[in-house]
Amino acid sequence: MSSSDFFTKFSDEASCKAYFKARRELEHSTCKQCGSLHTYWQEKENRWRCKECKHAMGLKKGTVMENSNLNYKVWLWSLYFVTLTKKGFSALELQRLVGHRRYEPIWGLMQKIRVAMGHRDEKYTLDGFIEMDEGFFEGHRKKDEEGLRTKPAKELDRQVKAIVAVSTTPIITGEDKKGRPITKPGYLKISVVQSLSKTDIAYEAEKIVAQTSYVTTDGKTSYRTLNDICGNHTAIVVKDKKQVIKIFPWVHIAISNAKKKILGLHHSVKDIYMQNYLNEFCYKFNRRYFGIKMFDRLMVAALEKPWYKS
Ligand SMILES: [Zn+2]
Structure with a gap:
């Protein structure tokens, strides 16, 4: 739909x-409690009622609007603006x-729209050829009671850790000018993890990749768990860091673009909200070719029941 x-x-x-x-009419033509087809609309109360029960x-x-006092116009316009640009807007x-x-x-x-986006993407798993690696995102922690930031000692502990996976399609055999395999990226998933332990990686990877997929990771021992999750796991030990970008090109492009976008637009993101921003990215x-259909699809995600888990 054009802006005008x-x-x-x-x-x-x-x-x-x-x-x-x-948009909700169809869903409420049947009573959720007794299954009756006789429901009617009550304008004053903003609700449907079942004639039977x-x-x-x-x-x-x-x-996504449940418990919100914002009016319908603010919600609808916001959902539209969010889909308008690749970059997005700050609040x-x-x-x-x-x-x-x-x-x-x-x-x-x-934040609610970003949660709904994540919930929608959770419905799908990646299949086919997949590059998987970990990403580190700069998150800010809440200040403690004395106004000081609680800074963990190690640099690594200050960053939000995530598992990043991109499905790829080979285009032709060979390499491009930079020596990277010529593949096309398909779909992307980024899941924040508590740690990069075997258990945490296994928990997230199970939700991200299909059992039939071919996953390539680097040689870290914590990725060995993928041998049980997907049928085809290849671990490539990369000694030279420059080679990493050649073996896992899309996963690194995705991480770098996500960092640039989040930092560029929002400057500082608290670590507890990082997953929401990654959801939007x-x-x-994943819908970069949807064009004008984006708004309609985001409406589906926003109206979906339940958009949150209690
Ligand atoms: Zn009923």
Whole structure:
């Protein structure tokens, strides 16, 4: 949908609310409690009600908007703006764009959208040829009571650790000018892990890759666990660091682009929210060819039940 079409169609609160309602109508034509097909809409209460068992189904319930006081226009416009650019917006920029007077609710809205994006991507596992490696992202910790940042002694402990996996498709056999294999990236997943131990890697890898996939990792012993998770695990011991980029080109490009984007746009991200920002990066990367369909797809993710896990 072009911007002029979008803002003509969704110019006010009523048109935005009507759109949300239309998108959920189908889902609520059946009562979730008793299965009855006789439900009706109560405008004042913003909900559907079952004629048989009187079960109520709120318009926002179970969506990304549940428990939010922001109006439908702010939500719809935000979902649209988020899909508009590859780079995205900071909460402050979005606050100006949607014309809201307070920063905090908009920041919260963006985090919820990022959670919904991650939840959508969790439905898929990577298959085929996969490059897997670990990535380190600069996260900021909360200040302690005396206002000092709690800094772990080691540099490595200060960074947010993540497992990064990219599925690839070989295009032709051979190498490019930089000596990298000529492959095309498919889909990307980045999962934050507590540590790079065998147990933590196994837990995340099981959710990321399909059992039929061919996974290539470096020679670290903690990746040996992949032998049990995917049928085909190749560990390549890389002695020369310059060779890493040739063996795992896409995973390193993805890590470097994610770092640039997150730092460039948001400057500092608290480590506990890092996964949300990575969700947005992966979601957009995985749908980079969707074009104008992006908004519609993000609506699917935002309205999906349940968007969070209790
Ligand atoms: Zn019912």
